[in-house]
Amino acid sequence: MRRISLTLFLLLLGCQRSPANQDAPPVVSGGAASRLEQAAIASGTIADPAKISPVGLFQRNHEAGRDALCVIPARNGELHFGLEAIFGEEPACRGQGTARRAGDKLILSFKGGDRCIIVAQYDGDQVALPGVVDLACADLCEGRGSLEGVSFPRIASDAASALRARARSGDPLCTA
Numbered sequence: 001m002r003r004i005s006l007t008l009f010l011l012l013l014g015c016q017r018s019p020a021n022q023d024a025p026p027v028v029s030g031g032a033a034s035r036l037e038q039a040a041i042a043s044g045t046i047a048d049p050a051k052i053s054p055v056g057l058f059q060r061n062h063e064a065g066r067d068a069l070c071v072i073p074a075r076n077g078e079l080h081f082g083l084e085a086i087f088g089e090e091p092a093c094r095g096q097g098t099a100r101r102a103g104d105k106l107i108l109s110f111k112g113g114d115r116c117i118i119v120a121q122y123d124g125d126q127v128a129l130p131g132v133v134d135l136a137c138a139d140l141c142e143g144r145g146s147l148e149g150v151s152f153p154r155i156a157s158d159a160a161s162a163l164r165a166r167a168r169s170g171d172p173l174c175t176a
Contacts, residue, residue, distance in 0.1 A: 052124035054079065054099065054106055057161045058152030064088045069127055069152040070162035070174035071099055071106075081108060082165075082173040083152070091145035094167060096175070114139055118147065127152045 040046045058069040065086030074080045079099040086092045097110040106122040109115075116137035121128040128151040137147060156162070165173040 047124060049104065049122075049124035053157070054101060054122055054127070055157070055159050055162065056154055057156040057165050058127050059155050059165070060151065060153055065092070066168075067150050067152055068165055068167075068173055070165045072159045072162045072174045072176060074098075074176075080174060080176075082167075082175070083108075083147075084167050084173060085145065085147060085150045086168055087143075087145050091141070091143035092168065093141035093145045093147050093150075095140040110137070110140060112139065116140060125154050127154075 037046070041048045054071045055073055056071060058071075060067045065088060067083075067085045069081060069083040071079055071081045079101075080096070081099045082094075082096040084092060084094040095110040095112070095116070097108060097112075100107045100109070101122070102119075104122060106120045106127055108118045108120060110117070114136040116134060116139070118129055118133050118137060120130070129147050129149060131149045133147050140147065162174050163172065163176065167173050
């Protein structure tokens with residue numbers, strides 16, 4: 001009986017929480033990666049999103065249309081992009097410009113007079129636009145279309161695929 005009591009006591013002692021500051025997870029640069037994700041990156045099980053180039057084609061087909069984003073390298077070292085989001089027969093958003101990587105963000109600066117800039121999330125597999133975009137971006141859309149919350153999953157990781165992408169009109173989505 002005494003051994004059982006001692007064993008139970010030791011089990012209970014092992015189950016008690018340690019002080020809060022000892023259990024706190026380490027601060028991760030960018031705050032996005034969990035310990036499990038960090039371990040998977042370190043072991044090579046998954047790729048480090050910070051090292052994955054955004055060059056390629058991102059596209060999603062849905063019942064109302066198609067959302068496509070192409071990113072290509074330019075001669076001067078910049079990244080150029082083109083995007084089109086189609087929401088049925090009439091409403092659509094489209095634009096082109098330059099892209100710049102900043103950690104887990106992709107900063108899209110659209111050509112045009114109103115200086116539309118969208119800071120999108122980029123994790124290596126997808127580009128996701130925020131749920132609210134600047135009013136200067138409204139000119140990119142027709143009808144009731146909006147770029148708010150549009151996401152583009154990656155389907156190709158090469159510039160050649162991005163250059164082959166076509167807009168609904170048949171014109172190239174990205175131009176070199």
